Each structure stands twice: as C-alpha cells, then as structure tokens.
Amino acid sequence: MLRLNGYRNVPVPQTDGHDRGLMIAARDVIKTYDTGTTTVPALRRVDFAVGQGEMVAVMGPSGCGKTTLLNCLSGLDTIDGGQVCLEGRDLAGLSDRQRTAMRAQRMGFMFQVYNLLPVLSAVENVELPLLVAGVRPKVARARALSALEQVGLARWAGHRPAQLSGGQRQRVTIARALVNEPAIVWADEPTGALDSTTAAEILGLLRALNIQVGLTLVVVTHDPGVGALCDRIVRMQDGSIVGDDRPATGKAADARRSAHPMAMGA
Numbered sequence: 588m589l590r591l592n593g594y595r596n597v598p599v600p601q602t603d604g605h606d607r608g609l610m611i612a613a614r615d616v617i618k619t620y621d622t623g624t625t626t627v628p629a630l631r632r633v634d635f636a637v638g639q640g641e642m643v644a645v646m647g648p649s650g651c652g653k654t655t656l657l658n659c660l661s662g663l664d665t666i667d668g669g670q671v672c673l674e675g676r677d678l679a680g681l682s683d684r685q686r687t688a689m690r691a692q693r694m695g696f697m698f699q700v701y702n703l704l705p706v707l708s709a710v711e712n713v714e715l716p717l718l719v720a721g722v723r724p725k726v727a728r729a730r731a732l733s734a735l736e737q738v739g740l741a742r743w744a745g746h747r748p749a750q751l752s753g754g755q756r757q758r759v760t761i762a763r764a765l766v767n768e769p770a771i772v773w774a775d776e777p778t779g780a781l782d783s784t785t786a787a788e789i790l791g792l793l794r795a796l797n798i799q800v801g802l803t804l805v806v807v808t809h810d811p812g813v814g815a816l817c818d819r820i821v822r823m824q825d826g827s828i829v830g831d832d833r834p835a836t837g838k839a840a841d842a843r844r845s846a847h848p849m850a851m852g853a
Contacts (some may be wrong), residue, residue: 589656610674610771610803611660617668618652618659618826628656630667631826637771640801642794645813647823653807654775656823660693660805661773662686674770691720695764699776701756703748710735710744713763720767732760737794754785761792771803778810820846 614693618630626748629652637643658664662673662678671678674693678686703712714731717726735744737756748756757777762774778786794816806813809844814820815834822830 591743596710605660606645608638609636610641611635611805612672612675613660613669615669616656616659616666616671617679618655620664620666628826630666633826633828635660635821635828636790637803637805639770640797640803641792641819642797642804642817643806644817644820645805645807645823645853646809646811646820647829649809650800652825655821655826657773657775657805657807661689661696691716692767693770695767695769696770697760697764697774697777699759701748701757701760701780703756705748707748708745709751709759709762710742712759715761730766731762735759735764737751737765738762739764752785753764754780754788757785757789758792761789765802766797766818769802771805774806776808777806778808785813786810 613633616630616633616635617628620627620629631678633652633656635656645656646655648691650788655664660673661665661670662681663674666679673689676689678689681689688817700712704715710728710731713734713837714724714727717727718732732741733746735741738761740758740762743751743755748759751759757780760777772793777793778789781789788839790813793806797804804817808814818833820830820832820834821828822832
C-alpha cells in the first residue's frame with residue numbers, strides 16, 4: 588500500500604523571478620561528443636522547460652539524445668553551449684561541489700538498471716545516499732524506513748536485492764530517489780526491465796506521488812503508455828525537440844490541474 592503522509596517537499600529557494608514557477612529552464616543547449624575522429628552533435632540548441640509539479644515524458648528513438656538531455660539538465664554532464672537553470676540557479680555558475688550538493692539535496696534519480704548494491708539490504712541501499720551526505724546513521728535509517736513504507740516495502744526492508752522481484756527492486760530505487768525529499772526526480776526508462784503488469788504498478792506509484800504531493804518528474808521512455816500518463820510528452824529526434832504534446836485527460840489530469848493549476852497551464 589502506498590503511504591504518502593511522511594513525504595514533504597523541501598522549500599524552493601528564491602530566485603530573481605525570471606523563471607519563477609519553473610523547476611527547469613534550459614535554453615539553446617548544445618552538447619557534442621568527440622570520438623577522436625569526428626564530432627557528434629548530441630543536443631542541437633535545445634530549449635526545454637518544466638513547471639513545478641509537472642510530470643513530463645521525454646520520448647524518441649534510440650540515440651536521439653534523451654538520456655544526454657537528462658544528464659545535462661541534472662548536471663551529471665556538462666554542456667558545450669546554452670544555459671540550464673534549476674529552480675532559477677544557473678548550473679554553469681556553480682562549482683563541482685555545489686552541483687554535487689544540489690543533486691544530493693534537491694534531486695532523486697531512477698534508472699532502468701536498478702544500481703542497487705547486492706551485498707546491502709533494501710534499507711541499507713536506501714539510506715546510503717544520506718550517509719554519504721553526512722546524515723547521522725540513526726536519522727538516515729529512520730528516513731530510509733519511512734521511504735520504504737511510502738512505496739509499500741516496509742516488510743522487505745531487511746531483504747537483499749536478489750531476494751526481491753524486479754518490481755520490488757524498482758520500488759527500492761524509488762524509495763532511494765525519495766529519501767532526500769527531492770524537488771525533482773529524474774527517471775531514465777524506469778519500467779524498461781519490467782513486465783507490463785509490474786510496469787503499470789510502478790507508473791501508478793510515480794503518478795500518485797506526482798498528483799498527491801506535487802513531486803516534479805522527468806521521465807525518459809520509449810513506452811507510449813508511460814507518456815500517456817504524463818502531463819506532457821516532449822518528443823526528440825536527432826538531438827532536437829520536435830514536438831510537445833499534452834496527452835493527459837480524465838481524472839488524473841483533473842486532479843493534477845486542481846492541485847497545481849500553474850503547472851498545467853490553467
């Protein structure tokens with residue numbers, strides 16, 4: 588059972604007002620890779636924005652730049668031109684230490700490959716980012732257990748990844764992404780390794796977090812079903828954004844719009 592009462596968003600830092608209401612504002616972003624014999628353009632002057640509390644899918648064929656865009660927007664990778672602002676702060680103006688701190692304090696990450704340490708239990712995997720960030724062990728353990736409860740895995744806290752199903756492992760990664768109470772979660776193909784039933788459960792969990800607590804999510808995916816649950820689908824091809832659709836309809840969109848009218852464009 589999903590429990591959301593323990594989650595709270597960290598207060599959003601004040602900005603100069605230029606991008607107030609936007610979680611992400613990226614302009615003219617360029618990213619190239621040098622193979623040694625040629626230069627490959629990965630992102631071609633990309634403009635991208637996400638409102639606070641939106642759930643946005645990034646879709647497109649393999650190799651179109653989706654994961655590169657996610658890495659550049661989150662500060663995991665540097666850009667060669669343009670600007671990326673997160674909550675009004677220009678990532679290029681931050682030191683490596685400041686960017687690392689921002690990721691630790693304001694962001695959560697999910698991937699298709701769970702990246703769980705096999706020798707650690709579920710709760711130990713979830714608390715690890717907090718321990719690395721210097722949180723006291725007793726506090727880290729309490730927050731990790733609370734995060735596991737949020738995703739319905741309290742009973743499996745002591746199990747190692749090999750003792751969990753694929754869906755349970757992905758729930759552990761969701762708990763790990765939420766344990767620092769982030770402003771935004773980046774998800775790269777979070778259902779790619781799951782069967783359709785389990786994928787639907789994971790998507791339902793993410794959407795519930797989005798609707799009920801206003802968690803901002805950017806989801807890279809090939810799956811049209813994932814996109815259909817989001818507020819927007821941003822489509823990429825050959826390193827460029829070629830479309831921006833709003834597919835969400837019905838009860839989920841109505842609840843989303845009621846909770847966060849600015850993000851929905853109401």
